[in-house]
Amino acid sequence: xxxxxxxxxxxxxxxxxxxxxxxxxxxxxxxxxxxxxxxxxxxxxxxxxxxxxxxxxxxxxxxxxxxxxxxxxxxxxxxxxxxxxxxxxxxxxxxxxxxxxxxxxxxxxxxxxxxxxxxxxxxxxxxxxxx
Numbered sequence: 001x002x003x004x005x006x007x008x009x010x011x012x013x014x015x016x017x018x019x020x021x022x023x024x025x026x027x028x029x030x031x032x033x034x035x036x037x038x039x040x041x042x043x044x045x046x047x048x049x050x051x052x053x054x055x056x057x058x059x060x061x062x063x064x065x066x067x068x069x070x071x072x073x074x075x076x077x078x079x080x081x082x083x084x085x086x087x088x089x090x091x092x093x094x095x096x097x098x099x100x101x102x103x104x105x106x107x108x109x110x111x112x113x114x115x116x117x118x119x120x121x122x123x124x125x126x127x128x129x130x131x
Contacts, residue, residue: 009114025114056109064097071097075105 011024018032027037064071073095079088097103 025112030110052110052112054108055111056107058107059104061102061104062097063102064099066100068099070099073097073103077107 009025012021013024014020015022015029015032015034015036017029017034020029020031022029022031028035062073075092075094077088077090077092078086081087095103
């Protein structure tokens, strides 16, 4: 989890569906695609996708040669800050390739404009109060 305070740009939380660490501002979990909250005027995930930019996208594949022993592979994603210091490292998946098999991989970084969190005032309710 993040050491950033809740309500601050970059704050994180756990998705209640898949338990992945996600941005607190996310209305839809990027891992499992479940909705996390209702946002008026934001019909379905498409509106979230429309505001997202993809400043980095890499598509690639590996193919095992037709001859030779099977391969095992590990997919690791590392994030570094502007000083080159590793700030996150995640094992994404592992697998094996038999001769003449192929695997394709896509890495994408989505960026959205951070919006300040709106704080609602807690007002006393008048329900059940006698007039």
